[in-house]
Amino acid sequence: MDILKFITAGSVDDGKSTLIGRLLYDSEAILLDQLEALHASNRKNDDGSIDLAILTDGLKAEREQGITIDVAYKYFETDKRKFIIADAPGHIQYTRNMVTGASNAALAIILIDARKGVVEQTTRHSFLVSLLQIPQVVVAVNKMDMVDYSEDVFKQIIADFKKLAAKVNLDNVTYIPVSALKGDNIVYPSSKMSWYLGDSLLQHLENVELTIDDSSAHARLPVQWVVRPQTDALHDYRGYAGRVSSGSFKVNDKVTVLPSGFSSTISKIEVYDKQPEEALAGMSVTVHLKDNIDISRGDIIVNSAGQPQLSNVIEADLCWMDTRPLDTSLTYLVQHNTKTIRCKIQEIIYKVNINTLEKDFDEEFKLNDIGRIVIKTAEPLAFDPYQVNKANGGAIIIDSRTNVTVGALMLRQSVE
Amino acid sequence: MSKYRLDYLDELEAEAIYILREVAGQFEKPALLFSGGKDSITLVHLALKAFRPGKFPFPLVHIDTGHNFEETITYRDDMVARIGEKLIIGHVQDTIDEGKVIEQKGKNASRNPLQTVTLLDTIAKHKFDACIGGARRDEEKARAKERIFSVRDEFGQWDPKRQRPELWDIYNGRIHKGENVRVFPISNWTELDVWNYIRRENIPLPTIYFAHQRDCITRNGQLMAASPFLNMDADDVVEKKNVRFRTVGDMTCTAAVESYAFEIDDIINEIASSKISERGARMDDKVSEAAMEDRKKGGYF
Structure with a gap:
């Protein structure tokens, strides 16, 4: 059994919380004491039925305001798969939260209100899903009960969305007509939409095919920690511990350590008391090399035959996440894999109006702004373009005055 | 591209080991908070996988209320002797x-x-900059929103509105002097995941997790172990029951469930079919709907 992490993009008005609540409720992932709390709550739907949205509201402020402010994680499982839902708010003022939730998701559910169709926020959500390179997309057309379960309405929304998908480069899109409130096509197939022959949302989530990049050309191991017991028995033991971020390594692979550029060969791979022949993307391992070279935290071990770019002037997409605007005169920190070094945002190339997708040349980069920039780092970063290899193309910007994470970077290419 | 993916327990394990190694790499004086419960026992097992054959780059810290199940303390001392790592104890009695x-x-x-105060004192005394804990997001609503690296101010307070964005698997552990970070490597595990992992890895547990006979009283609809620490009066009727515990905390606030689960397989079946969440058996969470959020803001784990 594997795990699918997915994000739901939409707002309360689209019935996002109700959709998640329905998914949990109908798949019987809600326990009795939580159900009691749900029934005891004063919040009810207009028809007196329990408000499933309550299941996802975590914080007091959110309950008071009836909206989702922060990303909440929910867990449930079926016989086929385990699921982690990143429930992120959909309003524009919470764009950074959605970017955060999207960064780890393997699938995105974009919610569209059947009565409203493709609207401004659909554009915004689709753009973000594309920017963060979420591999699978489901467009859930919700509130079908409010449009008499009309196939024509559904078809029109598909046609409209396809135009948008082409603009923002989204593929792998699956369309499902649902009513979260009534439970149509969420867990159980709907009896009201016999014209729809596809899977219910849950069936789709259970069956959608997930892949990993296991090519040796993309083998990347950021070094987190050097294991050196320095005991008499293990005097010469020197293991490089880290999690393979992409690709795969095998014993006897020729590898290069960056940024130093020294080469060696993998002599042994360890996972505690086991010695596998291969280390795949996602595995936390300890690697031994034939040659004794100087390697420390912040270095990255890669396959010599498939090396990343190495540069200190890099074009990147940036999402700004702090209430203080970006200051191009200021020195920030950039954290990429296990390396944290000083940097400056050297140039703002453009910003994107994420509601209209138009470029915007306004100088100020404020909270929730997204655009293209050039970053200059104090030392070269060994990175892959985010579009090609997400795992080695994402980085964060930290304000060294506050230590807060203020930006998300999707690295694109060296500009030297 | 390949269809091969890690099994869920392998994926959760790899993520937790990665997080533990990030703590080792990013902090000067981390500590692992050890309660004697199954979640922190799992953390210790994961730390063995992350750092052996080297030593742990942190001590274990136990905040001892003095009102423990005896079995927990026996387990703790045996375990520490077995793995040969350092244990620091903070006593609520001292506070x-x-x-x-x-x-x-x-x-x-x-x-x-009261243990929150002892915890904060212990952190200050030893100048810990990161404390690793076994909290999970599936336990409770407020926890569902907490980061894996959760920054606390000088007073140990969690401010849910000022949490740092946490992207990909990049964890920002930079802090100012006096602040510290609570780190939750098994955030993404569910109760059942922990049990399945314990079974797969053959991790020994304190005996109170398994069904046994015990003198109990019923309080507010819940079964509590009769002990000198529980203030009892004439209304309390002591009965022998077959019980086990789903969480291990202070004896005065950890409720038992009636159970005949003597083996780990029985426990896993019991939990899989159970309709009550694990924290449902904690009286401290029953106080109000926002009980956990309020306690976390006050410095609790």
């Missing part, structure tokens, strides 16, 4: 003796709320 907290009175008195 009481120093006059920093006052013991609760009355029937429902518990030392559980």
Whole structure:
């Protein structure tokens, strides 16, 4: 059994919380004491039925305001798969939260209100899903009960969305007509939409095919920690511990350590008391090399035959996440894999109006702004373009005055 | 591209090991908070996988309310002897003796709320900059929103509105002097995941997790172990019951469930078919809907 992490993009008005609540409720992932709390709550739907949205509201402020402010994680499982839902708010003022939730998701559910169709926020959500390179997309057309379960309405929304998908480069899109409130096509197939022959949302989530990049050309191991017991028995033991971020390594692979550029060969791979022949993307391992070279935290071990770019002037997409605007005169920190070094945002190339997708040349980069920039780092970063290899193309910007994470970077290419 | 993916337990394990190694790499004086419960026992097992054959780059820290199940303490001391790592104990009794907290009175008195003060004192005394804990997001609503690296101010307070964005698997552990970070490597595990992992890895547990006979009383609809720490009066009827515990905390606030699960397979079946969440058996969470959020803001784990 594997795990699918997915994000739901939409707002309360689209019935996002109700959709998640329905998914949990109908798949019987809600326990009795939580159900009691749900029934005891004063919040009810207009028809007196329990408000499933309550299941996802975590914080007091959110309950008071009836909206989702922060990303909440929910867990449930079926016989086929385990699921982690990143429930992120959909309003524009919470764009950074959605970017955060999207960064780890393997699938995105974009919610569209059947009565409203493709609207401004659909554009915004689709753009973000594309920017963060979420591999699978489901467009859930919700509130079908409010449009008499009309196939024509559904078809029109598909046609409209396809135009948008082409603009923002989204593929792998699956369309499902649902009513979260009534439970149509969420867990159980709907009896009201016999014209729809596809899977219910849950069936789709259970069956959608997930892949990993296991090519040796993309083998990347950021070094987190050097294991050196320095005991008499293990005097010469020197293991490089880290999690393979992409690709795969095998014993006897020729590898290069960056940024130093020294080469060696993998002599042994360890996972505690086991010695596998291969280390795949996602595995936390300890690697031994034939040659004794100087390697420390912040270095990255890669396959010599498939090396990343190495540069200190890099074009990147940036999402700004702090209430203080970006200051191009200021020195920030950039954290990429296990390396944290000083940097400056050297140039703002453009910003994107994420509601209209138009470029915007306004100088100020404020909270929730997204655009293209050039970053200059104090030392070269060994990175892959985010579009090609997400795992080695994402980085964060930290304000060294506050230590807060203020930006998300999707690295694109060296500009030297 | 390949269809091969890690099994869920392998994926959760790899993520937790990655997080533990990030703590080792990013902090100067981390600590692993060890309660004697199954979640922190799992953390210790994961730390063995992350750092052996080297030593742990942190000590284990136990905040001892003095109202423990004896079995927990026996387990703790045996385990520490077995793995040969350092254990630091912070005593709630010391905090009481120093006059920093006052013991609760009355029937429902518990030392559980007092331990936050002892925890903060212990952190300050040893200048810990990161504390690893076994909290999971599936336990409770407020926890569902907490980061894996959760920054606390000088007073140990969690401010849910000022959490740092946490992207990909990049964890920002930079802090100012006096602040510290609570780190939750098994955030993404569910109760059942922990049990399945314990079974797969053959991790020994304190005996109170398994069904046994015990003198109990019923309080507020829940079964509590009869002990000298529980303030009892004439209304309390002591009965022998077949019980086990789903969480291990202070004896005054951890409720038992009636059970005949003597083996780990029985427990896994029991939980899989159970309709009550694990924290449903914690009286400290029953106080109000926002109980956990309020306690976390006050420095609790």
